[in-house]
Amino acid sequence: MSDRRDVWITGIGLVSSLGEGLEAHWAALNEGKPVVDETGFAPYVVHPLAKINFDSQIAKKGDQRQMEPWQRIGTYAAGLALDSAGIKGNKDILGTTDMVVAAGGGERDQSVDGAILTEIEKQPKPDVFLNEQLQSNLRPTLFLAQLSNLLAGNISIVHGVTGSSRTFMGEESSGTDAVRIGFSRIAAGTSEIALVGGAYNAERRDMLLLYALKHLAKHAPWSPVLKSANGVPTGSAGAFLVLESPEHATARGARPIAKLSGIWSERARRGDEGAVEATLATMIATARGDTAEGTAILSAASGAPEPTKAEALVLERSGLPVRSVTDRVGHGLEAQMPVALAIAALSVAQGRLFPPLAGETLEKPFDEALKRVIVTGVGHWRGEGVALVESVD
Template structure:
């Protein structure tokens, strides 16, 4: 055992299924796990909405809550869950030396202000002046920071006192992959002892849907599980609101403070296939080999988004390895964008820790898995770009 192994000692999860690891484990291992859907609010799109959350449980000051839009509040909340779970939160010294990498989006704009400007734009020629008039008078001064990418990390520092370092990565699913990959690499070579890493996505906002739909990526019509959306109306992605944060530590650091880890994070492999030129399926197969999953015989917690091309390529690549049984959690939580890969790694860690596989998340397209969960694969193939995988191992 290497003292600089990377172990997972804290997990904070929020999705439409609920909050916390217990709620998620219970829902995900129920005989037939079922998604929570809202098919009306953003019709013709279905979303997986946030559960009821008592923000005060992790963000004590109402003043702090008011300084954040929902996305930042969600991420700060889930980060708090992970810190609590790792027993780091009450220890201010541990927080002050803890590094942080957040995979962030942002851009929760004021829809009322925007709609008013758009409406007036049809009757005005001086659009630039219209913008100045409206934005200078109608924008809430604090909104800028309340929706700004790096301020999720900023709020985690303010609320939870994590101040060793603060880095924010951007770039959809790839940001989540790079965040975990970088955090793990820093721990392995001694650049860091403990890192808070994760992301959040709040989809219940038109601009968040627009980010997918400008390229036609969203699924329309009746909801279907991730693997069954090929050929359906729209692009295949159903989004969800949710968050996943992990506490990663060196084995030595966790042991010295007497913490039992959920799992060990093995190889993290990332890629940027040139999808207009390369064969995505072949690139995914290469990543499987790089991650050490080429011999199969394990559960694959798949972050497949449902996006037609990427999802078909991932499915084919997974099927190319014998006994690699996929579990696409997006069928239950929706696509969590920047949080997708951290969420996948978290679910993989739970299966390794509980020594139990998840039942099929999709009764038609996924098979029962009776093998060992000593090693579990986590995958995320971006709906448009970037790919990542990680192998998660039981600790003993």
């Protein structure tokens, strides 16, 4: 709509298996070597988080202890984003910053669970035993490290973001919708600045279990997802974007990294033959508009066989140059769309696309100046998301 405002990306915080920050990611993306762990969680492959010094964004050890790894990853990435936007510690701005976080749930105490499961079937009253064990052995504060909205809560506490705080769940779509709602409010003039993103810890067996129930967790060895699509290679990652109206950014002398020109969320009826392909093709056409010049696609495809095959087919038909985000950093579920958007913004800011990955046959060299990136993400079970990131001229 014509009365809508532009939405700038003025800050990016990104951590993954490739490192932390934009420079490290740009270097690693150009080098083209994914970091994978094929033995620690055998038989599965995961992309482990790079070594991070959490102290640099979460100063208090007490705060760190109150968090599970997914919350630390997210709180850390949020801090990087605020730094990148130049608003870290700026109480006036943080007090009006609107936050939308995409989150799942936290890690269970797997040793407590294991101990209970080892003994429970031998008990005369298993349910009574269970309750006794949980009461004696669960850490009281673990609950808070598991609650979905406590990533946002920790960001409020550690970084002072208090304008508003909303948490979306619902796997991949929650990442798309978190960005979409932050974007829509700024575009409509009801918000000036927003912190949006998510975090995921892949290095946990209880999360792998959720995928394994449907036989969707990717087994080693690693392989490119668009070519093989034989399971979800999960990856630890956190990504936050600072979205801002041009007026607000200009007034405080901030420069845009890139422009978020649109973001769309859909729900194909997956039971219908060809529904994912049709939905995604329409969304890409909307994002693409009239020009393909300087345009590439970054795919956040999960690696789950059916939806990823559908996505790969549509990407191939688009004729646009394609890169798989998941090949490089793994799949971060709720965080995957924010991660892909961070890499998209980084790429248009650099003005070129990073090189293809060996074995991912859909990826072709692209040497033109890069001006626009369409991000696609088809959820491993539900939900299709597309976004358009453009360079700011």
